[in-house]
Amino acid sequence: MAGESAPARHRDRDEQGRARNARPRDGLGRPLPYGAPGVARQPEGVPRTPAESLTEAQRLLDAGMPFHAHEVLEDAWKTAPETERELWRGLAQLAVGLTHAARGNAVGGATLLDRGAAAVEAYADAAPHGIDIAGLLAWARELSGRLTGPEAAAAPVAAADTAPRLRTAAD
DSSP states (O other), X not given: OTTOOOOOOOOOBOTTSOBOOOOOBXXXXXXXXXXXXXXXXXXXXXXXXXXXXXXXXXXXXXXXXXXXXXXXXXXXXXXXXXXXXXXXXXXXXXHHHHHHHHHTOHHHHHHHHHHHHHHHHTTTTTOGGGBOHHHHHHHHHHHXXXXXXXXXXXXXXXXXXXXXXXXXXXX
């Protein structure tokens, strides 16, 4: 009707008043209907040392929760010294690439795996915090190729079975 305004949309907000979707999510970060049981989200802004971030991200990757691992790595990226920001960003992108692959989005998965690999490759000589850069590069390239190569399958990958090792075995 003329002159009537659309009903106001309710937006979920956090304690600080920022817009924050409160819908529950599944283990791969996909939103579920309100009221559905979901997987606990990773709290944002948790201060962690690099070792703590890598340990928590690895735990989540091993549990088949790469979306949640990406959130941990994103926190590390936001708080890292400038010289390491691309490293942490690349690690987060690798986790998102695995998330897409596990959701069955082969193109998105390969794109993020390639982007993440390019970001971490610059740290290959230093391998900060015991991160297995060479192993991650090999893993990302192999999975990206599997997602887009001539033998590519349309089925999602099993996240836990496909998860990479973030650090060398000695760490």
